Amino acid sequence: MKSNIPNFDLTGKVAVVTGAARGIGFAIAETLANYGADIVLVDRLHDELEASRKAIEEIGRRTLSVEADLTKVVEINAMAKKAAATFGHLDILVTCAGISIPQMAVDVTEEAWDKVLDINLKGLFFCCQAVGKVMIAQKSGKIINMSSQAASVAIPARATYSSSKGALNMLTKLLALEWAPYNIKVNAVAPTFVETKLTEAMFKNEEFYRYCMDNILLGRMAKPADVAGAVLYLASSASDLVTGHVLAVDGGWTVR
Numbered sequence: 001m002k003s004n005i006p007n008f009d010l011t012g013k014v015a016v017v018t019g020a021a022r023g024i025g026f027a028i029a030e031t032l033a034n035y036g037a038d039i040v041l042v043d044r045l046h047d048e049l050e051a052s053r054k055a056i057e058e059i060g061r062r063t064l065s066v067e068a069d070l071t072k073v074v075e076i077n078a079m080a081k082k083a084a085a086t087f088g089h090l091d092i093l094v095t096c097a098g099i100s101i102p103q104m105a106v107d108v109t110e111e112a113w114d115k116v117l118d119i120n121l122k123g124l125f126f127c128c129q130a131v132g133k134v135m136i137a138q139k140s141g142k143i144i145n146m147s148s149q150a151a152s153v154a155i156p157a158r159a160t161y162s163s164s165k166g167a168l169n170m171l172t173k174l175l176a177l178e179w180a181p182y183n184i185k186v187n188a189v190a191p192t193f194v195e196t197k198l199t200e201a202m203f204k205n206e207e208f209y210r211y212c213m214d215n216i217l218l219g220r221m222a223k224p225a226d227v228a229g230a231v232l233y234l235a236s237s238a239s240d241l242v243t244g245h246v247l248a249v250d251g252g253w254t255v256r
Contacts, residue, residue, distance in 0.1 A: 006236075006237075009036055011035075014038045015091065015092035015093070016093045017039060019146075020039075023196040029041055030056065032094075032228075037092065038062040039061055039062075040079075040086075041053055041066070050065065053065040064082070070124075077130050080131050081130075091141055095144070098146060099116055101115065103159070104156065117164050121168060124168060125171060132179060135179070141185070143175065148161070150165050151166040172244065185234075186244065187244065190248045191248075192221065194227060203221070216251035219251070222250070
């Protein structure tokens with residue numbers, strides 16, 4: 001008799017994680033590895049990527065590290081082809097690579113707009129497409145896109161970032177619709193601001209820190225583990241009836 005207990009075991013699964021060299025991306029890769037998945041680490045930061053690969057291997061998982069510029073579709077396609085050839089199947093994709101260039105709307109430059117959208121939306125879509133083709137052929141897969149609370153609520157100086165994440169949410173729903181016949185579930189995780197080395201300087205600004213604390217009902221910033229836990233749920237069989245959903249990990253910011 002099949003158990004009714006949710007199962008988070010990922011043994012035998014292969015997970016592709018972009019932006020995996022550090023921060024949230026590495027926390028996700030490490031979490032999925034600890035639950036049994038073999039990991040394809042994708043980033044363009046050579047030294048950090050190598051350190052992440054060694055850390056995952058120490059957990060006892062098979063790993064493949066791929067240096068790729070996700071603004072270049074040819075490199076994305078080559079990454080997916082190499083990953084599929086190495087492992088024979090790709091079961092999970094987490095699109096964690098992304099950037100933000102804070103500017104008030106009146107100050108947004110064309111260069112900043114193009115850079116943010118190229119990575120956060122164009123690069124993400126073509127990662128989904130390249131890995132999605134593998135999943136369509138095998139008729140199974142889980143895709144988890146990294147969104148943000150900024151897709152749902154207006155945050156000053158985030159015009160480009162919010163635009164990219166709002167479009168990402170709709171793209172997530174569209175892919176869920178088109179790929180459901182192939183047993184591919186497509187969801188997103190939308191965190192609030194997350195404490196990482198890259199955001200330390202941002203939080204030293206007392207006015208900005210207080211702005212965040214005034215909006216996060218649970219009274220603290222997110223940590224990488226908070227985001228990784230949500231990804232684990234969506235990557236596992238525990239979420240097999242969930243698709244087209246954007247899971248907020250925002251401490252309550254977006255409830256009002």
